[in-house]
Amino acid sequence: MNVHVRLAEPFWRVVGQRNLDVELAAGSRMADLLAALLAQYPALAQEFADAPPLLFVGEDEADEATVLGDGRHVHLVWPIAGG
Amino acid sequence: MSESTTAIINLTTGEVRVGETPPELVRAYLGGRGLNMAYLRRYLHAAGDPRQVDPLGPDNPLIFGAGLLTGTIAPNAARFNVSAKSPESGILGDANCGGFFAAAMRKAGFDRLVILGRAERPSLILLEDGRVHVQDASDLWGLENMPAQNALKERFGRGTISAVIGPAGENKVRMAGVMTGQKNTAGRGGMGAVMGSKNLKAVVARGGKAIAVAQKETLRAVRIQQQKYLKSSKIVQVLGHVGTPLLYEVSNRLGAIRTRNSQDNYFEDSLNAEEIEKYSDKMLACTSCVVHCRHRNTLGGEGPEYSTIGLLGANLGIAPTDQVITLNNLVNDLGLDASSVGTIIAWAMELYQRGLIGDDLTGGPLNWGDYETVHGLIEDIAHRRGFGDVLAESTRAIRFFPPEAQDYLIAVKGLPQSDPHDVRYFKGFALGIAVASRGADHLRNRPTLEVFKLPDEVREKIYGRPNDPDPTGYKDKGLIVAWGDDIFAVTDSLGICKFVTHGFNSPHLLGYDHFCDLIAAAAGLKFTPESLREVGRRALDTERLINADFGLSRADDTLPKRYFDDPMPARKTKGHHVDREQFQRMLDEYYEERGWDADGRVPTERQAEIEGLGERLETED
Numbered sequence: 001m002n003v004h005v006r007l008a009e010p011f012w013r014v015v016g017q018r019n020l021d022v023e024l025a026a027g028s029r030m031a032d033l034l035a036a037l038l039a040q041y042p043a044l045a046q047e048f049a050d051a052p053p054l055l056f057v058g059e060d061e062a063d064e065a066t067v068l069g070d071g072r073h074v075h076l077v078w079p080i081a082g083g
Numbered sequence: 084m085s086e087s088t089t090a091i092i093n094l095t096t097g098e099v100r101v102g103e104t105p106p107e108l109v110r111a112y113l114g115g116r117g118l119n120m121a122y123l124r125r126y127l128h129a130a131g132d133p134r135q136v137d138p139l140g141p142d143n144p145l146i147f148g149a150g151l152l153t154g155t156i157a158p159n160a161a162r163f164n165v166s167a168k169s170p171e172s173g174i175l176g177d178a179n180c181g182g183f184f185a186a187a188m189r190k191a192g193f194d195r196l197v198i199l200g201r202a203e204r205p206s207l208i209l210l211e212d213g214r215v216h217v218q219d220a221s222d223l224w225g226l227e228n229m230p231a232q233n234a235l236k237e238r239f240g241r242g243t244i245s246a247v248i249g250p251a252g253e254n255k256v257r258m259a260g261v262m263t264g265q266k267n268t269a270g271r272g273g274m275g276a277v278m279g280s281k282n283l284k285a286v287v288a289r290g291g292k293a294i295a296v297a298q299k300e301t302l303r304a305v306r307i308q309q310q311k312y313l314k315s316s317k318i319v320q321v322l323g324h325v326g327t328p329l330l331y332e333v334s335n336r337l338g339a340i341r342t343r344n345s346q347d348n349y350f351e352d353s354l355n356a357e358e359i360e361k362y363s364d365k366m367l368a369c370t371s372c373v374v375h376c377r378h379r380n381t382l383g384g385e386g387p388e389y390s391t392i393g394l395l396g397a398n399l400g401i402a403p404t405d406q407v408i409t410l411n412n413l414v415n416d417l418g419l420d421a422s423s424v425g426t427i428i429a430w431a432m433e434l435y436q437r438g439l440i441g442d443d444l445t446g447g448p449l450n451w452g453d454y455e456t457v458h459g460l461i462e463d464i465a466h467r468r469g470f471g472d473v474l475a476e477s478t479r480a481i482r483f484f485p486p487e488a489q490d491y492l493i494a495v496k497g498l499p500q501s502d503p504h505d506v507r508y509f510k511g512f513a514l515g516i517a518v519a520s521r522g523a524d525h526l527r528n529r530p531t532l533e534v535f536k537l538p539d540e541v542r543e544k545i546y547g548r549p550n551d552p553d554p555t556g557y558k559d560k561g562l563i564v565a566w567g568d569d570i571f572a573v574t575d576s577l578g579i580c581k582f583v584t585h586g587f588n589s590p591h592l593l594g595y596d597h598f599c600d601l602i603a604a605a606a607g608l609k610f611t612p613e614s615l616r617e618v619g620r621r622a623l624d625t626e627r628l629i630n631a632d633f634g635l636s637r638a639d640d641t642l643p644k645r646y647f648d649d650p651m652p653a654r655k656t657k658g659h660h661v662d663r664e665q666f667q668r669m670l671d672e673y674y675e676e677r678g679w680d681a682d683g684r685v686p687t688e689r690q691a692e693i694e695g696l697g698e699r700l701e702t703e704d
Contacts, residue, residue: 081534
């Protein structure tokens, strides 16, 4: 199945693009997606260690156990809310 | 200890007195916001009953105060505060600003100006090599922000740095700011209107006196060490790339962007940082800055910041990026506070949408997303024309509207909310804007770490005791808001930017230990982290006493009706609002943390200490 991934600031900078399509096995969870991203873009490991991203699937907040579906939109957002 | 110099300038009589700021006051308040509050209270009392002082009359003291470290090589030490009784809220008015003016003011020989009276004709104050000159500025009256600053550079030479008002300040618009550079604004509370009421177009600094530093080599070493530390921080790096617009996408994804006067809570992606970046050709910095967070835009201005994007974009239903940037540039040219303008226009739009006001008052349709109308209305506000004259009154425009209009006003203590974050979700954010001393404002105490999922032990180390990590709950929010109160008051008194302050957008950055090192090296004053936090507490107590002088009490520490009664409509935050009873319990806990009584009053012995310090300040009578 295919998942559309949106990387917000600053994650996209080490990947070089803000929007990605990632192929995953049917029934994959968010943890599988994160592992796939880290395998393809190792530099993301430091980014995630510095600030674990807020995870969204569509409109809903998700966690590593969230089951993904084909065509779903996943959004990785930096945890920040200042002013 | 380095000497601090204050000038008392009476524009009515032309009298100028220059003297040393009492060292015990510097020790107690440092400078900037803290010391301004000591002077403000003293001068408001000297004028009689503070409640009777007309904010736009000659008795209102207008105070410019540089931070204790401002203009030195301490990291991000660019800032100053402008304080007075606010013509917008009618209570404590205080606005903080960056740029280059405050460093120039100190180099010209002054840490603080107390401006009294009213000039007969449009005037400027020139600060030069330790001397004060009041000069005619009739030729500048009517000029917008940058034309005025450029004319002053032409008149006084290239090294001149000015703080000016635009047409909004001249016309005593209650949302007028004091401007320096293209965008830097002492924006909150209508300090530009106070300046206009005094016929004061500009304060101009020139001259090259070195700022006295106690231990130059030590300060240099501390700066190098702290700069290295700051530059390793992710938030510093990201702000240097994209500035505060990065916050929009995060808040919008959560469903926490004030949209159409908080009827909605998310908006278009066209205001994401990547869209703003397309109009940015350079990142700029203030004096001694290591962050460089300010965009220079290709549409002829600087910015926009997250607040402007949210409040002149989503909050007005305006999505096109170029239109929002153009409105940002417009408010800066005219000398207006973008936060208040965006909030007040959105309020009027909702009143029009609900039929509570009509074309007879507005002069025509006032619809969400109508860029042309908003552009014209902002110009009319600055020039007090037509319906713009009504909105120029900010929250006081309520007198032109039916009583139920109050239900739709996003303001606290008469001040429109400063930032675009819908605070119904993070309860600590809600408490913060409810208790902020100048009214609804995030830069007094915002507990931004609430969004980080920090381990319990880290939260305990930061805040001093175990605390509940649930940002949507009500427990322990008094603790974290009081913590933010104190450290932000200290940085505002040092003249340091929040973007390098511990707890603002990062659990790292500069904290009390770092500040102690900077103060010792720059000013020769010894503090411990505990005694430095006490300065923050004293500033908060003084502000509480000023507002008590104006008759404020616990009942004024509250929120807009909508934040209590209307659940957020969509996204992750859907259904969240602030429960009234739980809010009162948060307030109880907050007062306890602050050491105030259950009615939010400062204890008698602490009031006596502040009175004693205030009496050491000379006044005219």
